[in-house]
Amino acid sequence: MTHSACVEKKICWVSVVGHDPSVGGGVATAVQTLKESDIFTGIADYYSLSGLSVFKQILLFLRLVYICRYRYFVVHSFFSPFSLMLLLIPFKARVVIFPHGELKKEALEISRKKKVFAYSTVRVLSFLIKLTKKVSVISSGKEENNFLSDIVSINLTAVLPDLVSNKTLFTFPRAISSNEKINLIFIARMVPNKGISFFLKLFLEDILNEKPSSFSEKINSINIYYFREDEAEYQMVLDGKEKIENKAGIRVNLYENLSRDNIKSRLQQIENKMAFLSSQFESFSYALLESLGFEYCPYVWFENELVQELELEGLCIKGSYGVLPDSENLDGWLMPTDFNQVKAFLLRKNLSTTILYKSELRKMLGDVFFN
Incomplete structure (x- = not known):
């Protein structure tokens, strides 16, 4: 968690799983890649929910919203307690959601009952969310955008490939050994x-x-x-x-x-x-x-x-x-x-995805952050 001053003109950037890939898998890798890029440098304060109980997530949410007064949010989950409070508690804000595959049909079948309850609640209260929030979504496929659009009013959507870093590779290929095993x-x-x-x-x-x-x-x-x-x-x-x-x-x-x-x-x-x-x-x-x-x-x-x-x-x-x-x-x-x-391939993907993310986030969060 960063300790920079909380101001209304900065983005509150929240990861449910942190940014350590050995703990948080692909989502943490995506967050780490964003941290290594210059996309949020100087314009966002980063917070990790990794290891935080529901109670501690609630306390953090209250502090960030009512004491720090953040009004621009980027969250790497739809189903976390933090994200659900962000949508359901009435206060004016812009919110960008990165679902990272959790809204795909196959993923929704995992812990199905809890997820049905969560998105059903959002659907019932969607009129309230529409009055207070501008919600946008960035995903890697139309399926997730369509799912979210069916349950809550969405301001903007974007289908983007995940950000690719030049530091992606674990290792470089060696000469193939003659035993070929x-x-x-x-x-x-x-x-x-x-x-x-x-x-x-x-x-x-x-x-x-x-x-x-x-x-x-x-x-x-x-x-x-x-x-x-x-x-x-x-x-x-x-x-x-x-x-x-x-x-x-x-x-x-x-x-x-x-x-x-x-x-x-x-x-x-x-x-x-x-x-x-x-x-x-x-x-x-x-x-x-x-x-x-x-x-x-x-x-x-x-x-x-x-x-x-x-x-x-x-x-x-x-x-x-x-x-x-x-x-x-x-x-x-x-x-x-x-x-x-x-x-x-990696060089092309790094350049193209960085440009795409900056362009879409500018539309969703405002020019004030991405001049």
Whole structure:
């Protein structure tokens, strides 16, 4: 949390999960990337809700609104207690919401009852919100904008790709080792929808098959970097690890709660890396961008605009969800990285997304901040 003077002419910028990717995943990475850019420099005070109870979020909200008197807000969530109070308590303000995929159909099914109650309450009180707030939304797809527009009056909407930094990559590709065995890399929060235990289950079934796929035969190790959030998922991952190591002799290495720098340090020591992103859905995916510097192009089970762009560039491979490479006769699933293409792609995305964000935020928050 910053401690700069609270004034009405500054933006109150609030992240539910903070800006440490090892704790807050992709949303925290998005916030960190914004912090590293110059978009909010000198015009916003940043506050993290990471680790704050509902009661402490309420106290913080009251202080920021009634003592500090902020009237311009950027919030990285729709469902946090802070965000809901911001919308429902009557006072005049401009609010920009970054939902980061939480309003997509699949995400809404997680903790469904609580989310239905939250957005139903907003819908019922939408007339009051319209009188006191100018609410805008920036998302990575029309689905979320449409959902929010159905329950509350929206001033402006924008569909933007997530901000991309030149510091995105975890590591840079090394020369591919002659043994050609692959070291798989997973970097994700340990929750069911990230699909890590599901992948291990399928992988075990494949290696025990009378005719295992060439994918399974090429794996040297499986390396999982994670932040534990779901104990049941974690126990299933432990079970899969034990069975794969005992029955196939393939090491499954687990690394919990490492900082970004520690992950980078460990990854630099691993050769022949290929990222496997086993999520069924992702609104964007910083983990996908971060893994573009591995020796082999990342393999993903989900589809979004970023995946489509990278496929066209020949920088990632999209497979069918729940199907291992080679099992669906997918040609070229093991593709060396063209690092010159990676650098060119990231440079273009960095420049274009920074310009887009400044332009849209100027419209939503006013020229006073973005002269």
